[in-house]
Amino acid sequence: MVTRKEVAELAGVSEATVSRVFNGVGPMKEETKQRVLEAAKTLNYHPNAIAQNFARRRSGNLGVVLPYVPKVHLFSTYFFSEILSGIGAKVKEKGYDLLLLLRSPDEESDYIDMFRSQKVDACIILGATDTPRELEQLKRLEEGGHPFCLVNQHFRGEQFNEVDADHKTGSYIAVRHLLDRGHRRVAFLNGSPQFSSSGDRLEGYRQAMREAGLLPGGMDALSPHLYYEGNYSRTSGYRAAAQIYEHRHEIDAVFAANDRMAIGLMQGLRELGWEAGRDLAVVGYDNSDAARVTDPPLTSVAVPFYEMGSLAAEKLLSRIGGDAASKGTFQVKVDTELVIRQSCGRRS
Numbered sequence: 001m002v003t004r005k006e007v008a009e010l011a012g013v014s015e016a017t018v019s020r021v022f023n024g025v026g027p028m029k030e031e032t033k034q035r036v037l038e039a040a041k042t043l044n045y046h047p048n049a050i051a052q053n054f055a056r057r058r059s060g061n062l063g064v065v066l067p068y069v070p071k072v073h074l075f076s077t078y079f080f081s082e083i084l085s086g087i088g089a090k091v092k093e094k095g096y097d098l099l100l101l102l103r104s105p106d107e108e109s110d111y112i113d114m115f116r117s118q119k120v121d122a123c124i125i126l127g128a129t130d131t132p133r134e135l136e137q138l139k140r141l142e143e144g145g146h147p148f149c150l151v152n153q154h155f156r157g158e159q160f161n162e163v164d165a166d167h168k169t170g171s172y173i174a175v176r177h178l179l180d181r182g183h184r185r186v187a188f189l190n191g192s193p194q195f196s197s198s199g200d201r202l203e204g205y206r207q208a209m210r211e212a213g214l215l216p217g218g219m220d221a222l223s224p225h226l227y228y229e230g231n232y233s234r235t236s237g238y239r240a241a242a243q244i245y246e247h248r249h250e251i252d253a254v255f256a257a258n259d260r261m262a263i264g265l266m267q268g269l270r271e272l273g274w275e276a277g278r279d280l281a282v283v284g285y286d287n288s289d290a291a292r293v294t295d296p297p298l299t300s301v302a303v304p305f306y307e308m309g310s311l312a313a314e315k316l317l318s319r320i321g322g323d324a325a326s327k328g329t330f331q332v333k334v335d336t337e338l339v340i341r342q343s344c345g346r347r348s
Contacts, residue, residue: 011039063120067127068102078288086309170336171204183253237261241268296342
């Protein structure tokens with residue numbers, strides 16, 4: 001096995017210099033660095049990863065915190081699988097390992113413990129909820145200088161690292177499309193208000209309806225038969241079908257805040273004799289794989305979840321890697337796009 005001493009002798013530098021090159025510690029002339037790297041390549045030298053991480057006081061792991069919900073197949077959901085795929089690809093590219101941490105909704109979140117035990121060098125948090133307890137934990141992370149990033153969640157008035165999508169515009173263009181096709185009684189099936197994306201989509205819906213003069217009773221007032229709330233599961237969409245069917249004479253289109261609820265809704269309505277694309281228009285959100293194979297295929301807002309995961313990992317790893325150009329807080333918002341299919345019906 002080639003040793004660090006042999007690399008140092010070939011490069012004409014000290015062993016300490018070789019160590020600094022491979023651990024990224026301290027200032028270094030580019031010429032010296034390249035000489036060491038060339039010597040290492042010539043000798044086929046590979047530094048010990050454990051020793052490297054010890055020298056850097058790093059674990060070599062990027063943590064991803066996921067919500068754990070019993071009986072929910074988390075990794076089969078489009079949202080989580082796409083984001084995790086994007087994170088995983090970037091982590092592998094950067095030479096890090098991925099550590100998944102599952103957190104039950106009812107247990108106290110102690111994100112700092114991950115860093116205190118040196119399990120991770122940075123973490124990406126998925127499924128964060130806008131609650132006082134969650135916000136307190138995130139503020140403690142921030143105050144402790146621990147690098148973390150929220151994906152698909154933001155907190156009003158806070159400046160955390162975030163990679164999010166422009167859900168307000170995504171919702172707006174979905175509802176605007178329905179209105180442009182002649183639908184005037186557009187109902188909204190939203191997700192839990194604990195997620196910022198739910199609030200953003202509600203703002204987009206309201207903006208489109210307000211511009212069309214379809215918010216009677218005030219700027220933001222919604223008629224009770226036009227607003228429904230689920231939890232982003234297919235089951236909650238299925239359950240909403242009965243409520244929406246009761247008001248079928250007052251609704252001609254439904255915009256659902258994700259595809260899973262839209263698909264559950266379409267299934268429930270079909271069992272009641274009402275067909276999406278025939279009796280009413282339905283638009284979903286996420287543009288999941290399932291949207292292409294529903295009957296009829298589901299019009300949906302495409303969100304680049306894979307790219308969001310990749311971007312979050314890249315920006316976090318650049319910061320802990322000492323990239324001077326990547327210092328400071330980042331807040332990125334990516335664009336969404338409407339993908340039109342047959343579930344909107346033929347009305348115009």
